[in-house]
Amino acid sequence: MTRIIKYVKPYIPMVLLAIVLLFAQANFDLALPDYLSDIVDTGIQQQGVENAVAIGIRENEMDKLGIFMTPEEETLILGQYSLINDTSANYGEYIEDFPALEDEGIYILGEIGNTEMEELDPIMAELMSVVFSLKRLYADPTIAEQMGLELPFNQTDYHTEEEFFAYLNNYPVGVKANMRDGLVESFSALGEIMLNQVAIAAVIAEYTAIGVDLDNLQLNYIVKSGGLMLLMTFLSVTCVVIVGYLASKTAAGMARDIREDVFKRVEEFSSTEFDSFSTASLITRSTNDVTQVQMTTYIIVRMVFYAPLMGIGGVIRALDKASSMWWVVGIAVLVLIGLILIVFVIAFPKFKSFQKLLDRLNLVSRENLSGMLVIRAFNMEKFEEERFEKANTELTSVSLYINRVMVILMPMMMLIMNVLTIAVIWIGAGEVSDGSMQVGDMMAFMQYAMQIVMSFLMLTVMFIILPRGSVSAERIKEVLNTKPIILDSDNPKQFTAPFEGNIEFREVSFRYPNSDEDALHNISFTAKPGETTAFIGATGSGKSTMINLIPRFYDVTDGSILVDGVDIRNVTQHDLRDKIGYVPQKSTLFSGTIESNLLFAKEDANEEEIREAITTAQAAQFVYSKSEGTTLAIAQGGTNVSGGQKQRLSIARALVKRPPIYIFDDSFSALDFKTDAALRRALKKKTGDSTLLIVTQRVSSIMNAEQIIVLDKGEIIGKGTHEQLLEKCETYKEIAISQLALEGVQ
Numbered sequence: 001m002t003r004i005i006k007y008v009k010p011y012i013p014m015v016l017l018a019i020v021l022l023f024a025q026a027n028f029d030l031a032l033p034d035y036l037s038d039i040v041d042t043g044i045q046q047q048g049v050e051n052a053v054a055i056g057i058r059e060n061e062m063d064k065l066g067i068f069m070t071p072e073e074e075t076l077i078l079g080q081y082s083l084i085n086d087t088s089a090n091y092g093e094y095i096e097d098f099p100a101l102e103d104e105g106i107y108i109l110g111e112i113g114n115t116e117m118e119e120l121d122p123i124m125a126e127l128m129s130v131v132f133s134l135k136r137l138y139a140d141p142t143i144a145e146q147m148g149l150e151l152p153f154n155q156t157d158y159h160t161e162e163e164f165f166a167y168l169n170n171y172p173v174g175v176k177a178n179m180r181d182g183l184v185e186s187f188s189a190l191g192e193i194m195l196n197q198v199a200i201a202a203v204i205a206e207y208t209a210i211g212v213d214l215d216n217l218q219l220n221y222i223v224k225s226g227g228l229m230l231l232m233t234f235l236s237v238t239c240v241v242i243v244g245y246l247a248s249k250t251a252a253g254m255a256r257d258i259r260e261d262v263f264k265r266v267e268e269f270s271s272t273e274f275d276s277f278s279t280a281s282l283i284t285r286s287t288n289d290v291t292q293v294q295m296t297t298y299i300i301v302r303m304v305f306y307a308p309l310m311g312i313g314g315v316i317r318a319l320d321k322a323s324s325m326w327w328v329v330g331i332a333v334l335v336l337i338g339l340i341l342i343v344f345v346i347a348f349p350k351f352k353s354f355q356k357l358l359d360r361l362n363l364v365s366r367e368n369l370s371g372m373l374v375i376r377a378f379n380m381e382k383f384e385e386e387r388f389e390k391a392n393t394e395l396t397s398v399s400l401y402i403n404r405v406m407v408i409l410m411p412m413m414m415l416i417m418n419v420l421t422i423a424v425i426w427i428g429a430g431e432v433s434d435g436s437m438q439v440g441d442m443m444a445f446m447q448y449a450m451q452i453v454m455s456f457l458m459l460t461v462m463f464i465i466l467p468r469g470s471v472s473a474e475r476i477k478e479v480l481n482t483k484p485i486i487l488d489s490d491n492p493k494q495f496t497a498p499f500e501g502n503i504e505f506r507e508v509s510f511r512y513p514n515s516d517e518d519a520l521h522n523i524s525f526t527a528k529p530g531e532t533t534a535f536i537g538a539t540g541s542g543k544s545t546m547i548n549l550i551p552r553f554y555d556v557t558d559g560s561i562l563v564d565g566v567d568i569r570n571v572t573q574h575d576l577r578d579k580i581g582y583v584p585q586k587s588t589l590f591s592g593t594i595e596s597n598l599l600f601a602k603e604d605a606n607e608e609e610i611r612e613a614i615t616t617a618q619a620a621q622f623v624y625s626k627s628e629g630t631t632l633a634i635a636q637g638g639t640n641v642s643g644g645q646k647q648r649l650s651i652a653r654a655l656v657k658r659p660p661i662y663i664f665d666d667s668f669s670a671l672d673f674k675t676d677a678a679l680r681r682a683l684k685k686k687t688g689d690s691t692l693l694i695v696t697q698r699v700s701s702i703m704n705a706e707q708i709i710v711l712d713k714g715e716i717i718g719k720g721t722h723e724q725l726l727e728k729c730e731t732y733k734e735i736a737i738s739q740l741a742l743e744g745v746q
């Protein structure tokens with residue numbers, strides 16, 4: 001993972017911005033249930049009255065509250081309220097809102113800060129509810145009996161409420177304080193929210209008495225809270241959109257960077273590394289696996305930070321609303337975690353095999369498509385179909401297995417959510433009826449519980465995506481971490497100018513990395529500029545192997561190869577290959593035109609050079625006989641030209657480059673004898689001082705070579721000219737006689 005994580009670096013600012021926005025989003029989302037509970041509790045049940053600090057209190061009511069105030073409370077309260085009556089200067093300002101001013105003076109609440117409000121609220125709650133309940137007790141003596149209260153007075157002794165309160169006022173301070181405490185305590189015993197509810201009822205009664213428009217108050221409150229909810233939702237949606245954009249940009253950008261690096265690394269691979277990864281696997285790794293990582297990154301940015309913020313924030317706020325129900329959420333969360341763990345354990349190993357099977361499917365498809373003709377020729381469609389079917393079925397079954405596990409997960413989650421909802425309503429309803437919780441708080445708690453479960457749902461999605469992503473990241477890492485065996489030396493040498501093209505093999509031995517016997521053994525020879533050095537030998541004798549060592553497709557296991565006296569491991573691969581015109585045993589053309597294929601060797605080759613190369617390669621006849629000429633389109637893999645034509649174009653490509661060293665690996669095999677001879681004559685003329693290395697099976701192709709090397713089982717068994725070898729090399733003689741006799745017959 002670390003290898004992949006470094007690709008996040010350029011996108012860190014974006015990710016950080018996304019995190020900040022997610023934090024904001026979580027806060028907006030978490031605020032919503034709060035507003036909902038406000039609308040239900042305060043807006044609907046309390047008719048928009050928010051707390052016990054009334055905005056207006058009649059003068060004689062304030063006097064009643066005064067009976068139970070301590071001197072400190074009195075200063076505190078009177079500091080916030082000012083008495084207005086018909087003699088006040090600003091009487092006119094208030095008469096509309098408080099019509100009762102006409103009849104009596106009213107204490108009106110001034111501008112009040114939050115801290116003062118919080119200080120005042122509990123005091124006013126006690127005072128308002130104490131006076132309110134005393135009024136009720138005066139009006140209905142049976143209530144005291146019901147509540148089991150023992151009163152220090154007899155209600156029937158007073159004729160009016162005013163008289164009653166005047167009498168209470170005369171009590172000693174201690175008795176009044178005891179009376180207040182006793183009443184407050186009896187409310188608390190009925191439920192923790194009871195005191196407040198009574199106080200709110202008192203405020204509502206007072207508002208009715210002084211003519212405050214309660215409907216308007218309530219409407220204002222609900223509209224205000226509803227408006228805030230809309231605003232929060234809008235802000236949250238905005239965050240979601242921006243975060244989505246940032247996440248996509250990060251993920252797509254990272255995927256691009258990774259693909260680029262994988263491609264670059266694969267380009268550096270020598271044949272050894274290609275032998276160890278299959279082509280199909282390399283393709284899956286640079287496409288499907290990168291896409292997996294991209295998707296994972298997207299999900300991580302969108303959810304990994306949001307889910308915990310939501311989960312933890314939800315828990316904190318839910319406990320704040322109704323701490324008595326924490327265990328319900330706790331159980332739900334535990335069950336969820338257990339569920340996720342089980343799924344993780346079951347599904348994780350499958351993700352690994354999924355990517356492997358995908359590799360397999362790609363391999364089979366590739367071989368099928370590229371070998372279609374052979375498959376048809378051998379009537380192997382059935383066999384290939386079965387092979388594909390097998391790969392396909394295996395992939396499908398793993399895919400189905402993973403999806404089945406995931407599919408079970410979703411309904412389980414829904415079940416847990418619904419059970420949780422029912423539990424919250426069940427337990428919450430009990431608490432509401434006990435008077436220890438408000439309906440709105442219960443509803444908010446329910447929503448928080450949903451948000452908590454949702455955040456766990458998101459975590460589950462991550463648990464589905466992350467393992468797949470990490471498997472893919474691992475597979476990409478394998479490619480990126482594979483250091484090519486063939487590297488340029490740290491301080492490369494330069495070839496001495498002028499470059500001659502002298503090639504020397506010094507006791508070279510070579511063994512393929514995955515093989516346990518030498519493919520070449522103790523090979524020594526020198527190929528000189530201006531001369532042709534030919535290699536002949538049975539198939540599998542190591543000719544291609546040997547020749548591939550010169551452009552460093554592989555490095556020698558033992559000994560050394562020198563070009564102009566410099567060990568080829570000491571110059572850069574680029575410098576070395578720049579000097580070589582290589583025509584492989586298996587000609588490869590790229591899709592495009594003949595021209596684009598030839599320009600591959602030399603970007604700025606002009607018309608003349610191209611024509612010359614084509615002529616020398618004996619390709620002029622078929623190229624220029626067509627009206628398109630060099631603009632003839634070459635299909636993917638060069639399938640629209642014949643094997644011999646392909647070989648000649650491949651030779652022309654090497655010729656365009658005009659390198660000092662030519663390597664032809666059995667490049668004339670698909671040519672008829674006449675063309676072969678003509679080509680060699682032209683080649684000899686054009687290549688002049690270059691070093692020519694020709695691998696062939698045909699003695700006739702190399703009879704005139706300055707040096708012929710006979711290979712057998714990776715060893716040199718003869719070296720010399722045609723004549724010399726005929727004399728001293730038995731194997732060569734056998735080959736020569738069999739071939740030349742045959743040619744003679746023709």
Ligand code: ADP
Nearest residue numbers: 275512515519538539540541542543544545546
């Ligand atoms: P030639 O070109 O003379 O027909 P090669 O040089 O292609 O023969 O092969 C020489 C030997 O090396 C053969 O025995 C072949 O099996 C082995 N060989 C060729 N390529 C590889 C490879 N990539 N990995 C392992 N062994 C190889």
Ligand code: MG
Nearest residue numbers: 543544585666
């Ligand atoms: Mg070969």
